Amino acid sequence: EAEVAQSPRYKITEKSQAVAFWCDPISGHATLYWYRQILGQGPELLVQFQDESVVDDSQLPKDRFSAERLKGVDSTLKIQPAELGDSAMYLCASSHAGDSPLHFGNGTRLTVT
């Protein structure tokens, strides 16, 4: 079964540094999501793409976070500068349009020191 690919799997960075995460969704999935999950909590939406367009980024801290999906396929999430509170699991998910179930990647575990 096709999977959502994410890299890197783990990332350790110092505060004030820049960090980037990459996601390759399942082929044919028009909708792509970035979620952030703090340890012991549920995932919280950062940004939703429909093809290359941002549909919802209301919860994205835009002063330091940016996301793009230039060709409507893979996506990059960037944090600059990283803060201690950004330590979390960053999960990418994709789906067909509508209310189709989400398919998640295994995430990037970010530790900011």
Add this chain to the structure above:
Amino acid sequence: SQQGEEDPQALSIQEGENATMNCSYKTSINNLQWYRQNSGRGLVHLILIRSNEREKHSGRLRVTLDTSKKSSSLLITASRAADTASYFCATDPSGNTPLVFGKGTRLSVIA
């Protein structure tokens, strides 16, 4: 913000027993979904129940939905050690909006 609230936060049972997890939510929904997450991994979709459905089955899973009480339950029958994971409910308000996840129930199945 998180709409769903799972109960209990943690559950420990013996292999072979049934496990029941509950989810309450605040606003009207188009559908409710349950996901499982093994430690350090991504979430895996288990089952989707629509607002006009009351019960749904998939293998050892049984999900109920009571829209009047804004609540859902997930029953795992004849649990196995491999069922040890966190389970999340997620609500979809309109059918085309991002899912809103609860905080999850951590299930431990002891062999």
